[in-house]
Amino acid sequence: MSLQEILNPSIKKAVNELFEINIEKVEFQATRKDFEGDITVVIFPLLKLIKGNPAEIGSKIGTYLVENVKEVVKFNVVAGFLNIVISDDYYVTFFNEIKDNKDFGKRTAVANDKAIMVEYSSPNTNKPLHLGHVRNNLLGYSVAEIIKASGKKVYKTQIINDRGIHICKSMLAWQKFGNDQTPENSGLKGDKLVGNFYVAFDKVYKEEIATLVFNGKTEEEAKKQAPIILEAQQMLLDWEAGKPEVIELWKTMNQWVYDGFATTYKNLGVNFDSYYYESNTYLLGKEVVQLGLEKGVFEKDADGSVWIDLTEDGLDRKIVLRSDGTAVYMTQDIGTAIQRVKDFPDVGGMVYTVGNEQDYHFKVLFLILKKLGFDWAASLYHLSYGMVELPSGKMKSREGTVVDADDLMQEMIETAGRISSELGKLEDYSINEKEKLYTTIGLGALKYYILKVDPKKQILFNPEESVDFAGNTGPFIQYTYARIQSILRKANFDYQSVILNDNEEPLHVKEKELIKQLSLFPEVIQSAAHNHSPALVANYTYDLVKEYNSFYQTVSILGEENHDKKVFRVQLSQKVADTIKLAFSLLGIEVPERM
Known part of the structure; x- marks a missing residue:
């Protein structure tokens, strides 16, 4: 059970008993590094209901929690922030509950729950995929995997513009x-x-x-x-x-x-x-125009063209059928969305991964589908993303100045190979092992560099920078995973069974911080799914790796004299590695066993 799940009802009960007030929501946040505490309750929102000094209110609630909640051992109040210190027992128990769960963080899909369809790629068949398509594909694929991990059934699809x-x-x-x-x-x-x-x-x-x-x-x-x-x-x-x-x-x-x-x-x-x-769908939607006319959603002009007036919704008039009876792209998209729900009846929402130049198009599309009365239209989302540019500027496919996706991937693999060779440590690798490692590092660098950025932001892509083995990069995280695998291979003793218990010596602050970081993973997946943002998973993983490296540099793991403590630290290392691997799988990134 998470700290929020434990504390939320207790704090509500404390406020009710202390101040005779019922509150609907408790606002939590992470405790600032310069204060003692594991989780912080923000008192300021309570001032709307409780008159008094925020520090005094926080102290009364803190005292109640220490006396009534076994997980709370002490507290401190800074202005309107109640910083709560949680017992080591809670963290040890929590870790023992999750350590053998390889799927920790993921939720299983609920039977009969509505599925989500994620559309991405959707290229034209007159040219190869380029750097812009790479961002599109990586975003769409990752969002689909994250939504699936959050407990939804997902269908991945694309529409190919072949006419x-x-x-x-x-x-x-x-x-x-x-x-x-x-x-x-x-x-x-x-x-x-x-x-x-x-x-x-x-x-x-x-x-x-x-x-x-x-x-x-x-x-x-x-x-x-x-x-x-x-x-x-x-x-x-x-x-x-x-x-x-x-x-x-x-x-x-x-x-x-x-x-x-x-x-x-x-x-x-x-x-x-x-x-x-598109060759199969470009006529779809024309029959929907008649339905819209009958419902009064569409209107026909004197020349026979059919429009929808969205001015009252802050948009403009949009044509859905030309005067000669031919459909426009909007009509086709309306028909395709309806067709997809016919093809997959359990679909209850769709995500369209399309660049931000189409923002207006999707506002209109979603609004039209709502006005036509489709209940699933309320669960449509445009995963709008910014352009990917190079230091040399924009790409133009007609002029042949695009960055080809295949060439880019090959360049990333070669760059990873060059940098890895310069760093050494690969002397005992076979040629095939080296090539596989370079591919894992190169593609991991490319994917992470693109996915760590909020989708809405523009990216200036720098291949050399992305393969850096230090900082917020894919190779840095992959290297930490490989380092942990090396520790596990050297641990020539049984470290699988749970040994640490309530009677052991106190947790080291670095052990505690690492468990706290692990505990955030399920919430990160849910938040990333809700916000359609792989960046949240990417940057969480980087934070986890930073926390682990601080732990690694501060405490002894295999050299620890206390056997039980040594076992616990190896277990903790393994759990971090499992979480890195799972998080990176949601981004479509592989992790190497050795580097």
Whole structure:
């Protein structure tokens, strides 16, 4: 049982008996390092109900707790803060309860509880995945794992944007300049091959625009009249008309891209339970427009177009059906959301992992679904995240200046290898062991660097900085885990059985602090799930590792003369390692047994 669970009812009872007042909530916070105490009760909120000096009120409650709650041994009051000191017995008992639980921190999903669907990745099939997609995938995957650990059933999904003019640009460029290249005969991953033709199209398009402008056209006219864009537009019309040879080329090139994506996803360590394709969903939602008209949610203009007026909600008018009867992206997203609930009837909410440039789109989407009367619309969340930039600036896929996801991962692995070699200590590793370790460190550095930042914030990504073996980095945490594994391998005695008990000598302050940090883990998972923020798990793990390293440097572990104390410290080390491993698994990061 957590300290809050023990103290909350006792403090409410104390306030009732001392002041004849019933309170609904007790406000706790961690005790500041410069004061004695394990947990602090904030007295100031009580002043709305109890008249008096906050220090006196805190002292009366503290005295009551010492006399009536066995876990409380003493207290002190600083201004309006009641700092409570908890007995060693509580911490020893708590540790003994959690030490063998490998899933400590996680909750089991409740039967018949509603599931959450998390959408992420959702790329276009005209180019490979890049650094921006890496942040998207890592965020979506981690949030899904954290929500699952918090006790919810989770489905991971994506919608693949496999139709439209941008797809036709790559297809047309391949027809014109491809010379029958394939992934097999070119040696390129399929998504990279297709992406090259997207860049090739843009190069020719710009050349044609320049020629037309030179011959007297305005730039706007030139963009519309360039021969290659007219051909791409015709190809899109042919695709929509189902022209066999266009459909066949579309299927072939898309499959090249899907195969390439699958390799990237595997290397990045993310997965999906279901896939949706825009080519199958772009007509969804049109039937919902009629439902909305009947309910008075939508309105039809004189030209036949259908709109929704959201001005009273602080937004604007939004079109959901063009005058020619064709759908817009909003209509498609409405239909896709409804379809997903049909496909997975236990879904009660969805998380959309999409960049912050789409904030307005999702406000409108969620509001429309609520107005259409879908109860699950109240549990929709846009996991909005900031852009990832490099020191050199923004990326542009049309110009081929993006940071390719595969190249980035390989660079991270090579950087990890170089830095690890410089640090030494790998002399007895085989080549395969070194390569596996470099991959674990490199990808761990990449993932941690991205996930430790609040999703809403922009990131300036520095590969070299992320592989630093000191500070708030993935490799620093991985190294601590490996250090603990080394301690466990050297512990040539039975340390599994519980030995420390109530009659032992007092806990060292570093032991106590470490157990306190471990006890926060379940709450961190719940908070991270609620806030859709892997950063909370990442930074908790860093704090745990800092606390452990302080413990490691202050007390003797294997050199401790008291056998029972030595066993306890090894057990404590093992529990920290288990927690690091579990926390990092929620971030999609592996931990090495040796470094």
